[in-house]
Amino acid sequence: MSSLVTLVSGSRARLFACLLRLGSQQAGPLQLHTGASCAAKNHYEVLVLGGGSGGISMAARMKRKVGAENVAIVEPSERHFYQPIWTLVGAGAKQLSSSGRPTASVIPSGVEWIKARVVELNPDKDCIRTDNGNEISYKYLIIALGIQVDYEKIKGLPEGFAHPKIGSNYSVKTVEKTWKALQDFKEGNAVFTFPNTPVKCAGAPQKIMYLAEAYFRKVGKRSKANIIFNTSLGGIFGVKKYADALLEIIKERNITVNYKQNLIEVRADKQEAVFENLDKPGETHVISYGMLHVTPPMSPPDVLKTSPVADAGGWVDVDKETLQHKRYPNVFGIGDCTNLPTSKTAAAVAAQSGILDKTISLIMKNQTPKNKYNGYTSCPLVTSYNRVILAEFDYNAQPLETFPFDQSKERLTMYLMKADLMPFLYWNMMLRGYWGGPAFLRKLFHLGMS
Numbered sequence: 394m395s396s397l398v399t400l401v402s403g404s405r406a407r408l409f410a411c412l413l414r415l416g417s418q419q420a421g422p423l424q425l426h427t428g429a430s431c432a433a434k435n436h437y438e439v440l441v442l443g444g445g446s447g448g449i450s451m452a453a454r455m456k457r458k459v460g461a462e463n464v465a466i467v468e469p470s471e472r473h474f475y476q477p478i479w480t481l482v483g484a485g486a487k488q489l490s491s492s493g494r495p496t497a498s499v500i501p502s503g504v505e506w507i508k509a510r511v512v513e514l515n516p517d518k519d520c521i522r523t524d525n526g527n528e529i530s531y532k533y534l535i536i537a538l539g540i541q542v543d544y545e546k547i548k549g550l551p552e553g554f555a556h557p558k559i560g561s562n563y564s565v566k567t568v569e570k571t572w573k574a575l576q577d578f579k580e581g582n583a584v585f586t587f588p589n590t591p592v593k594c595a596g597a598p599q600k601i602m603y604l605a606e607a608y609f610r611k612v613g614k615r616s617k618a619n620i621i622f623n624t625s626l627g628g629i630f631g632v633k634k635y636a637d638a639l640l641e642i643i644k645e646r647n648i649t650v651n652y653k654q655n656l657i658e659v660r661a662d663k664q665e666a667v668f669e670n671l672d673k674p675g676e677t678h679v680i681s682y683g684m685l686h687v688t689p690p691m692s693p694p695d696v697l698k699t700s701p702v703a704d705a706g707g708w709v710d711v712d713k714e715t716l717q718h719k720r721y722p723n724v725f726g727i728g729d730c731t732n733l734p735t736s737k738t739a740a741a742v743a744a745q746s747g748i749l750d751k752t753i754s755l756i757m758k759n760q761t762p763k764n765k766y767n768g769y770t771s772c773p774l775v776t777s778y779n780r781v782i783l784a785e786f787d788y789n790a791q792p793l794e795t796f797p798f799d800q801s802k803e804r805l806t807m808y809l810m811k812a813d814l815m816p817f818l819y820w821n822m823m824l825r826g827y828w829g830g831p832a833f834l835r836k837l838f839h840l841g842m843s
Contacts, residue, residue: 434505437465439753440531442511442521444468444496446739446823447537447728450746453501453826455535458754461503467523469510473499474565475819477739480597480775481812483562483571483686484604491816493565499824511538514700516721533723533753536702536709538694540593540729540737546690553661561687562601563593571601574684575608580617581683583609584666587624588690589655593729593737596630596772596784598622598688599639603776605684606646611778620647621680623654623668631736634792635774635784638801642776656687693730708732713788714765716749717756725749733768735788739819740771740830747829769793769830773811781807785831795831 439455441448444466455464474493481487500506509523520530542563544551551567553559558578560571585602592598602622609615622643629643629650630636643650651668657677658667666685670676692698693707702724704710709726710719713733718724727745729737745766752762768788773781780803787793794800800807822828 435528436530437505438463438532439465439535440521440529440533441466441535441537442514443537443539443728443730444470444473444500444506445537445539445728446819447539447742447746448535449473449499449501449824450742450826450828451535451537451727451749452504453824454746454750455753456501456504457826458757461501462505464501465505465507465529466500467507467509467511467521467529468496469508469524471496475739475816477594477773477819478812478816479562479565479568480594480600480604483560483568483575483601484608484778485572485575486604486778486812489565489569494820499820501825511696514696514702516701516718516724519723531723533757534721534725535749535753536697536724536726536730537728538697538709538730540591540691541694542689542691543590544687544689547656547687548658548667549661550659550687550689553659556661556664558664558683559659559661559685559687561689562597563687563689571686574686575605578609578614578618578684580614582619582621582680583684584621584623584680584682585686586656586666586688587622587626588688589625589671590690590692591737592688592691594739594772595736596774598624598686599629600775601686602648603642603646603774604778605686606648607777618683620649622648622650623656623666623680624650624652625655625671627652630774630784632784632786632790632792634801635782635786638782638803639774639776642803659685659687697730702726704732706732713768714748715752715762716745716766717752717762722756725753733766735768736770736772736786738770738772739823740785741769743823743828744769744830746823746826750826750829767793771831773807773815775808775811776803777808779805779808781811783807783810 438459441452452466472493473496478492482489509525512524513522522528554567558574560574561567587598609618629639653671654668657669666680697703698707709731711726711731728742748764748766751764755762772784783800785794
């Protein structure tokens with residue numbers, strides 16, 4: 394690790410070496426919270442649905458506003474995962490164990506953990522119902538239920554993951570299978586897919602492709618690998634500045650990209666993947682693979698799809714600037730479950746949490762929200778085991794960069810930030826409600842340059 398740091402020159406090296414030392418340490422857990430399996434009471438001033446990055450961050454912020462005893466989180470999962478690191482887990486650069494912690498350790502101390510699943514939202518009566526039959530009412534509701542992964546919408550999955558040569562970085566159950574498929578690859582087509590739905594971290598399907606290409610070069614298998622990226626999209630990336638840089642890398646590394654190709658079936662026993670041509674519906678073709686990485690279709694959680702809080706697509710229908718619900722003024726949304734027209738990433742959630750905090754503060758005072766979310770999101774595009782292009786942009790797909798240099802260039806510093814600094818900030822600042830987006834990183838950078 395220290396040998397990597399020495400490659401970074403000047404004052405930036407001192408800054409990133411310092412941050413790297415922090416990030417590579419096992420961050421201390423949040424104060425342990427022991428939640429009951431059902432609510433200690435049936436009404437809360439602030440009720441948070443979902444214990445992912447958005448839900449935990451907002452619960453921590455709301456605790457400081459109304460007191461821990463007046464905040465509850467509804468979340469069934471026993472473990473909380475920092476999912477952005479799964480790209481590196483799938484490439485063998487990080488351990489899966491480093492990505493997860495007990496949910497009890499990240500629930501803000503004193504906040505009630507309702508260990509149940511939401512099965513119904515009734516915003517007209519200001520209450521929700523859980524799978525254990527409890528009805529819980531609220532004064533303010535924050536919906537942070539994330540996005541649903543739908544492997545079963547691809548014929549042959551998820552049962553196909555029982556076979557070798559196939560993996561997916563989008564599930565804790567399959568991410569290590571990606572690394573096994575990489576290691577076991579001998580020759581033939583290495584195929585990477587992008588579905589015909591919204592996804593979380595839209596850069597991740599191609600990040601693992603670049604890492605696979607680098608791995609094959611490292612172990613002397615590159616000449617035997619035909620690397621194919623089959624994407625349902627019509628372009629490689631939604632922001633031209635970064636798309637141009639990625640297309641150069643794709644050309645240099647002799648990677649094949651096929652657009653408007655949607656994976657509809659996996660015949661894992663035969664090592665075949667079936668794709669539909671979206672420009673010619675009904676037209677399909679079969680590709681044999683020596684390795685397959687699947688990015689699954691995704692959708693809003695089922696509980697939201699038929700809920701009064703959802704838009705026609707099933708996403709939580711919020712104002713794109715304030716994150717307040719368009720029809721229910723005491724309901725708010727954050728993160729992947731919303732219809733915010735920006736890329737669904739943890740960085741977006743961080744920026745949204747700062748805005749939503751201010752929005753709710755003013756609503757609680759019967760004032761009109763003033764701060765506006767500009768759609769900021771970030772995608773650290775990992776292009777090798779020591780390089781990242783840090784894409785940052787807004788609602789208009791215009792670059793919104795943090796650092797005073799060209800972020801479309803591959804950089805070691807940005808890789809170190811992705812691999813080591815960001816997990817540290819996530820566990821120690823974002824989940825504690827103290828990180829509201831890129832301003833913090835900007836301050837750190839300028840501190841290191843001074």
